[in-house]
Amino acid sequence: MSQTLRQHAEQQFAEELEELKKADNRERPENWVLSPWAVAEYLMGGTLANGFQVSAKYIGNRRLMETAIATLATDRALLLFGVPGTAKSWVSEHLAAAVSGDSTLLIQGTAGTSEEQLRYGWNYAELLAKGPSKAALVPSPLMRAMEQGKTARVEELTRIPADVQDTLITILSEKSLPVPELGSETQAVRGFNVIATANNRDKGINELSSALKRRFNTVILPVPASEDEEVSIVSKRVAELGRALQLPGEPPALKEVRRVVQIFRELRNGQTEDGKTKLKTSSATLSTAEAISVINSGMALAGHFGDGVLRAGDIAASLVGAIVKDPVQDAVVWREYQETVMKERSDWKDLYRACREQN
Ligand SMILES: Nc1ncnc2c1ncn2[C@@H]1O[C@H](COP(=O)(O)OP(=O)(O)OP(=O)(O)O)[C@@H](O)[C@H]1O
Ligand SMILES: [Mg+2]
Numbered sequence: 001m002s003q004t005l006r007q008h009a010e011q012q013f014a015e016e017l018e019e020l021k022k023a024d025n026r027e028r029p030e031n032w033v034l035s036p037w038a039v040a041e042y043l044m045g046g047t048l049a050n051g052f053q054v055s056a057k058y059i060g061n062r063r064l065m066e067t068a069i070a071t072l073a074t075d076r077a078l079l080l081f082g083v084p085g086t087a088k089s090w091v092s093e094h095l096a097a098a099v100s101g102d103s104t105l106l107i108q109g110t111a112g113t114s115e116e117q118l119r120y121g122w123n124y125a126e127l128l129a130k131g132p133s134k135a136a137l138v139p140s141p142l143m144r145a146m147e148q149g150k151t152a153r154v155e156e157l158t159r160i161p162a163d164v165q166d167t168l169i170t171i172l173s174e175k176s177l178p179v180p181e182l183g184s185e186t187q188a189v190r191g192f193n194v195i196a197t198a199n200n201r202d203k204g205i206n207e208l209s210s211a212l213k214r215r216f217n218t219v220i221l222p223v224p225a226s227e228d229e230e231v232s233i234v235s236k237r238v239a240e241l242g243r244a245l246q247l248p249g250e251p252p253a254l255k256e257v258r259r260v261v262q263i264f265r266e267l268r269n270g271q272t273e274d275g276k277t278k279l280k281t282s283s284a285t286l287s288t289a290e291a292i293s294v295i296n297s298g299m300a301l302a303g304h305f306g307d308g309v310l311r312a313g314d315i316a317a318s319l320v321g322a323i324v325k326d327p328v329q330d331a332v333v334w335r336e337y338q339e340t341v342m343k344e345r346s347d348w349k350d351l352y353r354a355c356r357e358q359n
Pocket of ligand 2: 088090197
């Protein structure tokens with residue numbers, strides 16, 4: 001097994017991508033590795049004509065993925081938008097891997113992202129020695145994507161200051177990046193496009209200017225519609241992560257996953273699943289991603305310090321950390337949930353007790 005802690009999507013799923021390429025006889029947009037149909041198969045999973053199983057990456061509405069893929073085949077860029085933990089970054093990585101065979105042309109948007117990071121910088125030793133030249137220019141991932149006709153990814157677009165965001169306008173509308181120092185420009189090769197992600201919840205986000213908004217098609221990724229859907233996402237990802245991290249112990253019982261997902265959904269929605277009890281909501285983002293990490297930490301506890309079977313006590317410890325972000329308010333919310341909901345469920349006694357011990 002390779003020593004890399006986390007492989008890129010195109011490395012981890014190289015075999016699937018290869019099989020899809022062989023089976024794919026549909027038309028491909030220029031410089032795409034796969035046809036739009038095959039990209040959708042890669043994301044949603046399925047069985048190929050030769051019996052090969054492609055695993056599902058995104059669990060949810062197929063039409064959303066088709067819309068996203070179709071957008072990438074046009075001259076408009078794609079914006080994946082939604083609340084935290086709805087797989088925006090995950091989908092963006094897999095789309096880039098399937099469309100361009102490369103998910104690494106990535107810019108992480110922060111409040112400190114500069115225009116240079118979006119455009120290009122200079123190798124100063126080279127610049128001082130020989131003056132501005134093509135050799136001294138250090139292209140950004142975006143510029144390289146333009147040159148190679150690939151997909152560039154911009155993570156957390158709305159964290160980037162508004163004036164820096166506007167650098168993207170020329171690139172997206174003119175498909176060109178001028179380099180005035182050299183009196184030249186880089187013109188995007190066919191196949192180039194941009195996938196940006198943004199979430200609407202975080203502190204410190206900037207508005208997307210309307211000029212920039214018009215260059216994007218927005219696809220909103222929703223929180224999982226039903227409990228069953230969320231349970232299947234969590235089970236699947238936990239199993240994959242457990243394998244990747246080589247955690248000792250058994251994969252978690254479905255019953256434990258279901259309980260964690262139910263707690264998260266109830267606290268998120270402010271009421272119990274049967275709608276009978278109203279609840280206060282926690283200030284923490286209780287997304288699918290957090291449910292995954294609660295189970296994952298529980299598995300690490302069970303594997304390293306228990307008998308390898310995930311039990312209530314292993315979950316309780318990480319549940320508190322996920323739910324109680326504000327020590328005053330959230331502690332009240334969590335206490336109330338334990339006493340009014342958990343305590344009353346006859347098959348939740350073990351979890352109730354384990355959580356009480358954490359208080
Ligand atoms: N519908 C889904 N299908 C498959 N995996 C999902 C789904 N929803 C969430 N996940 C999983 O949740 C985890 C977190 O997703 P990701 O980091 O992409 O979220 P995000 O939307 O980018 O969040 P943020 O806004 O915090 O950046 C991933 O491991 C992903 O596999
Ligand atoms: Mg993200």
